[in-house]
Amino acid sequence: MTQHIVTLIPGDGIGPETSAAMKRVVEASGADILWEEVPAGAACIEEFGTPLPAHTLEAIKRNKVAIKGPVTTPVGTGFRSVNVALRKELSLYANVRPIFSLPGTGARYEGVDLVIIRENTEGLYAGIEFERGSEGAKKLIALCEEEGVGKLPHNAGFSIKSISVTASENIVRYAFEYALEHGRHKVTAVHKANIMKYSDGLYLQVARDVAAEYAGRVEFEERIVDAFCMNMVMNPAQFDVVVLPNLYGDIASDLAAGLIGGLGLAPGANIGKDYAVFEAVHGSAPDIAGQNKANPTAEILSAAMMLDHLGEHEAANRIYDAVQAVYSRGEHVTADIRKVGLEQTENANPATCTEFTDALVEELKRKETL
Numbered sequence: 001m002t003q004h005i006v007t008l009i010p011g012d013g014i015g016p017e018t019s020a021a022m023k024r025v026v027e028a029s030g031a032d033i034l035w036e037e038v039p040a041g042a043a044c045i046e047e048f049g050t051p052l053p054a055h056t057l058e059a060i061k062r063n064k065v066a067i068k069g070p071v072t073t074p075v076g077t078g079f080r081s082v083n084v085a086l087r088k089e090l091s092l093y094a095n096v097r098p099i100f101s102l103p104g105t106g107a108r109y110e111g112v113d114l115v116i117i118r119e120n121t122e123g124l125y126a127g128i129e130f131e132r133g134s135e136g137a138k139k140l141i142a143l144c145e146e147e148g149v150g151k152l153p154h155n156a157g158f159s160i161k162s163i164s165v166t167a168s169e170n171i172v173r174y175a176f177e178y179a180l181e182h183g184r185h186k187v188t189a190v191h192k193a194n195i196m197k198y199s200d201g202l203y204l205q206v207a208r209d210v211a212a213e214y215a216g217r218v219e220f221e222e223r224i225v226d227a228f229c230m231n232m233v234m235n236p237a238q239f240d241v242v243v244l245p246n247l248y249g250d251i252a253s254d255l256a257a258g259l260i261g262g263l264g265l266a267p268g269a270n271i272g273k274d275y276a277v278f279e280a281v282h283g284s285a286p287d288i289a290g291q292n293k294a295n296p297t298a299e300i301l302s303a304a305m306m307l308d309h310l311g312e313h314e315a316a317n318r319i320y321d322a323v324q325a326v327y328s329r330g331e332h333v334t335a336d337i338r339k340v341g342l343e344q345t346e347n348a349n350p351a352t353c354t355e356f357t358d359a360l361v362e363e364l365k366r367k368e369t370l
Contacts, residue, residue, distance in 0.1 A: 001030075001032050002032065002311075002312075003032040003033070003034055004031070004032065004033050004034070004065070004310050004312075005033075005034045005036060005063045006033050006034070006035055006036070006063060006065050006066065006067060006306070007035075007036050007037075007038060007056075007059045007060045007062075007063045007065070007066035007067075008023075008035045008036065008037045008038070008066070008067055008068070009037075009038060009039070009040045009056065009066060009067070009068035009069065009071075010037065010039075010068075010069045011040065011041055011068055011069030011070045011071045011284060012041040012042060012043060012069075012070070012071055012072050012284050012286075012289075013070055013072055013283070013284025013285050013286045013289045014069070014070065014284060014285045014286075014288060014289050014294035015041075015068075015069025015070045015071065015284055016069065017289075017290070017292065017294050017296070017353050018069050018070075018280060018294050018295075018296040018298075018299040018300075018353070019067075019069040019299065021296035021299070021300065021353055021354075021356075021357040022067070022296060022299045022300050022302075022303045023035065024357055024361055025300050025303065025319060025322075025357065025360050025361060025364070026303050026307070026315075026319075028360070028361045028364040028365060029307070029315040029316075029318045029319050029364060030314070030315050030318065030368070031307050031310075031312045031315035036059050036063060038053075038055060038056040038059045039053065039056060040052050040053070040056050040068070040071055040082050041071040041072060041082060042071075042072055051071070051082050051085075052082050052085050052086065052089075057086075057089055057090075060086075060090060060275060060277065061090070061274075061275065064274065064275055064276070065275070065276050065277075065278075065306060065309065065310065066275075066276070066277045066278070067277070067278040067279065067299070067302060067303060067306055068086075068277060068278075068279045069279075069280065069284075069299060070279075070280060070282060070283050070284040070285070071083065071284060072283070072284040072286065083270075083279070084125060084127065086270065086277055087120045087121060087270055088121060088126075088127075090270075090272055090274070090275045090277065091121065091272045091273065091274070091275075092120055092121075092270035092271060092272040092275060092276070092277060093119065093120050093121050093167065093170050093171060093174075093271075093272055094117060094118075094119075094120060094170075094171055094174045094270070094271040094272070095116075095117070095118040095119075095120045095249060095253075095268065095269070095270050095271075096115065096116075096117055096178070096268065096269045096270075096271060096305075097115065097116040097117075097118070097253045097256070097257075097266060097267070097268045097269075097281060098114075098115050098267060098305070099112055099113075099114050099115065099116060099236075099253075099256040099257060099259065099260055099266065100112060100113045100114075100260065101113070101260050102260065102261070102265060102297075102323065102324065102327045103324065103327050103328045104327045104328055104329075104330040104333070104337075105260065105261035105265065105327060105333075105337050106261065106337065107259065107260045107261035108258075108259060109236060109259045109260065111237065112236050112237070112256075112259050112260050114236060114239045114240055114241070114242060114256065115178065115182075115184070115240070115241045115242070116242050116244070116249060116252055116253040116256055117171065117174060117175045117178060117241060117242065117243045117244070117249070118171075118243075118244050118245075118246060118248075118249020118250060118252075118253060119167055119168070119170075119171040119243075119244070119245050119246050119249065120171075120246060120270060121167055121246070122162055122163060122164060122167050122245075122246060123161050123162070123163060123199075123245050123246035123247055124159050124160075124161045124246065124247045125246045125247060125250070126160070126162065126246075128159070128160040128162070129157070129158060129159045129160070130157065130158045130160075131157055132155060132156060132157040133155070136158075137156070137157065137158055138154075140152070140158055141154060141156075161196075161199055161247075162199065163199040163200065163202055163203050163245060164202075165202065165206055168202065168203045168206035168207065168245075169206050169209075169210060171243060172187075172189065172206060172207045172210040172211070172243055173210050174243075174271075175187050175241050175242075175243035176210065176211070176213075176214045176218050178241060179218045179240070179241045180214075180217065180218060184218075184240045184241050185218065185219055185240055186218065186219040186220070186221065186239075186240040186241065187211065187214075187218055187219070187220055187221075187240070187241045187242075187243060188220075188221050188222070188223055188228070188239055188240070188241070188242045188243070189203075189204065189207035189208075189211070189220070189221070189222050189223070189243050189244075190222075190223050190224075190225050190228045190242060190243070190244040190245075190248055190249075190252065191203055191204045191207075191222065191223075191224065191225060191244075191245070191248075192224060192225050192226075192248075193224075194224060200245065203245055204222065207220075207222070207243070208220075208222075225244070225248045225252075228242075228252070229251075229252065229255060232252070232255060232256065232259070233255070233259070236256070236259050253266070253268075253281065254281070257281065261336075261337065262282075262336060263280075263281055263282035263283075263298065264282055264295035264297055264298055264334070264336050264337075265295075265297050265298060265301075266280070266281045266282070266298050266301075267280065267281070267298055267299075267301035267302035267304070267305050268280065268281040268298075268302060268305075269302065269305050269306070269309070271309075276306070276309055278302040278303065278305055278306040278309075279299075279302055280296075280298035280299040280302055281298060282298055292352040292353050292354055293334065293335055293350075293352065293353065294334070294353045295334040295335075295336050295337070295353070295356070296353055296356065296357060297323060297334075297356075300319065300323065300360070301319070301320070301323065303319065304316040304319040304320055304323075307319070318364055318367065319360075319364070321367065322360050322363040322364050322367065323360065325363050326356070326359045326360055326363055331351075331359070332351040332355050332356050332358070332359035333350065333351055333356065334350050334351055334352070334353065334356050335350035337350075
């Protein structure tokens with residue numbers, strides 16, 4: 001059996017708890033993983049002067065593969081997102097979020113099975129911003145007036161949205177190759193090209209050009225982002241692989257997670273040409289940190305994605321099967337899951353994070369002895 005060295009970033013908030021649960025499940029799956037644990041997040045600032053220390057980045061570059069727990073990002077102030085920094089520093093251009101139903105979750109839909117693929121490196125999340133009243137903001141206001149493209153408010157802050165041919169081609173081609181590799185039949189490109197003709201319009205034209213190369217192998221369609229969101233909540237079964245620019249992909253992937261019961265069930269990966277970082281897509285939930293209440297499912301399923309990426313397909317499938325089995329029985333699910341009987345009811349006796357993990361480990365051991 002091949003041993004894989006994987007960088008582990010436990011994160012903060014509930015991250016250390018969900019990461020510990022994930023490690024137990026990966027070990028029980030039979031995969032041979034040697035973890036190199038490194039820090040990231042707010043707690044690093046005092047010691048290292050940054051939420052993303054240099055040695056953490058170096059560990060990911062050395063091992064090529066990492067998995068991380070959630071890291072708190074301040075809203076409106078403070079340091080920029082560690083997630084965004086990792087994606088930029090490591091050129092992790094593809095964010096991949098499989099969205100699939102688990103039995104017994106009390107979700108609004110059953111049988112959901114789609115994949116959101118989001119461009120990760122540019123658009124409004126690239127971090128090109130000018131603070132209100134800054135010299136950069138003043139120059140931007142003056143430039144727009146000089147070019148005759150519009151008059152901007154003098155008391156505004158600005159975030160610049162850019163979409164390039166290169167990044168658009170990379171992400172759309174990734175979506176089509178993903179569809180072929182995973183036996184999926186359709187790619188939907190989501191955009192707002194009817195309004196933003198020079199950014200989303202460029203993205204859409206590139207998507208059409210790339211799609212033409214896959215004609216006859218993978219079906220292609222286009223959806224305007226607002227209509228796409230409406231269509232998704234009306235009938236998610238009409239979608240298969242969905243590819244979107246950065247901001248739309250962030251919003252749509254959380255929306256899609258809501259179809260299957262919430263972010264606690266949604267795994268994710270950030271993929272580049274050289275590196276891959278896997279992560280639960282939910283936040284750090286500091287309000288329940290340290291209380292043994294967290295649902296580690298998303299991080300555990302992210303680890304299964306990681307094992308697939310490493311070629312450990314049997315171990316990955318064992319984890320998927322164990323998660324399905326534990327949720328089907330419904331005896332050991334955490335407080336965020338609504339138990340399902342004749343009607344959806346509140347989970348009056350939720351399992352702790354540890355108890356849920358125990359159930360998964362026991363299921364993996366049981367299957368091993370059959």
